[in-house]
Structure formats: structure tokens, C-alpha cells
Amino acid sequence: MKFAGTKDYIATEDLKVAVNAAVTLERPLLVKGEPGTGKTVLAVEIAKALNAPLLEWHIKSTTKAHQGLYEYDAVARLRDGQLGEERARDVKNYIKRGKLWEAFVAKERPVLLIDEIDKADIEFPNDLLQELDRMEFFVYETNETIKAVQRPIVIITSNNEKELPDAFLRRCFFHYIKFPDTETMENIVDVHFPGIKKRLVSDALKIFYEVRDVPGLKKKPSTSELLDWLKLLMSEDVSDDVLRERDTRKAIPPLHGALLKNEQDVHLFERLAFLARRDGA
Secondary structure, eight states, rough: OOOBTTTTTTOHHHHHHHHHHHHHHTTEEEEEESSSSSSSHHHHHHHHHHOOOOEEEEOTTTTOTTHEEEEOOHHHHHHHHHHGGGGGOOOOGGGOOOHHHHHHHSSSOOOEEEEOGGGSHHHHHHTHHHHHSEEEEEETTTTEEEEEEEEEEEEEEEEEOOOOOHHHTTTEEEEEEOOOOOHHHHHHHHHHHHOOHHHHHHHHHHHHHHHHTSOOOSSSOHHHHHHHHHHHHHHHOOHHHHHHHHOGGOSSSGGGGOOSHHHHHHHHHHHHHHHHHHHHH
């Protein structure tokens, strides 16, 4: 079964090719792209499209690779042993399965999301090389090897906060999600807001891309922020005339708090408006 996007997720042709290639090669799909381009949601939609169970492992700066395999609570076992608890006799009672373990023993072929792998330390990807390559790992406490019943479909996302090791990259199929062009963005908007006024979308997208193109912007607004902005524009019933207003004294878009997410960018637009007023005086 091939991935062709879903009714809730607009996938470009090159993204569909990348997903299906990774599934065919049985290699992890490493997805990069700007925040808000749908990297995390991709795994959810692949699982939905293939009718497969989804396992999500969201990585933090403190996450260690072994947590994806299992965790052994030796302290709890020692405490229970001191209290004479019967369960302390069996070490398995103190082993918590990680997401990789769950994926390996799943009855149906699952989709495993390893989200924002670049948040962890630099050794994290290397520590997973063997497990992702051989699809097995050893549990020392129980002296058993856990082997994958079938290879899960592994989706790995990265925001490029850190460079990933070459050895890890060689084992992945790579795809960079480009920021949507106007046509693709219109399709995305239609999915989220069916029946929205075409003129409103056209005017809003023109402003949106103009904002993204402003030199010196610290954080460019993403797709999710555009959707929030459109929702506000509809909720506040902002007229088309307001969006088409090209008065340079109004350089900051209406309800800009949905698009601009830090004071530096707000100040940048305020300064641009000031300079435009001064030059036009």
C-alpha cells in the first residue's frame, strides 16, 4: 500500500516519493524542514493512511537512547526487596519497555516517530545505530534478545539544531520539506477552512509571504501560524479592504500577534512603519 497523502494532509509529489521509497528500502525516513512544515504530523498521517498503529517518541535534551529500548528501576526493586515484596523476585517487574521495544514486538507493522532527534546530545543518534540497523537489542537484566517481529516504518524528524553523524545519515533516506509555495498553501488552507472566501485567502497569503520575505526577521511565520491568523481574521470578521490596504503607516498586519512571535520582529515592523511614514511625510 502506497502513501498518497490524506484528506487532512497535503503531501507534495516529492514527499510521497520519499515516504514510499523509505518504506520500500526499509530504512528510517529522516525529515528536515522549517518548524511548522508538518514534519511531526507526517508520521501521524502515514499511520492513518496505511491503517497502522502509531508510536511516538518525542525527544528532549535529557533523553538518552537506552530509554527508547527499556528502563530498569533498580531502586524500586531494592526497596521492594527490603520490604519483603514477592514481586521483587522477578526482575521483569521492574523493566519498563521503551518505544523501540514496543515497535519491535507490535503485532501489526507500526509507524514509529522519533521526533526532533537533534534535541538530544550528539551521541544519541550513534547510540541507536545498531538497534535501527539490525532491528534487535539485548536486555542484560533478563539475558534475552529482543528482535523485531517486522521492521517498523521509522520517521525521524530534525530541526537542524545539531549536525547528525555521517554514520547515522548513511542509514536513513533523507527528505527536506520545502516551505509550501502559494498554490500548495492554498490547498492546505482549503483543507482546514473549506468554504473560506477566496479573496480573503489571496489577500492574506500576499501579506503572509511579504512578512516572511522581510530582511532581518528573526522567526518567519510558519504554516500553523498562517492558519491561526486566518482563523482570527474570520472570527473578527476583518474585511477584505483592511487586508488590501497598502497604507505604509500600517506596515504591521492586523492581528499580527498570530504571525510575529517575538518583540524583536514586532519592533522591526514598527521601525519599518516609522521609516515609511517619515519618508512619505
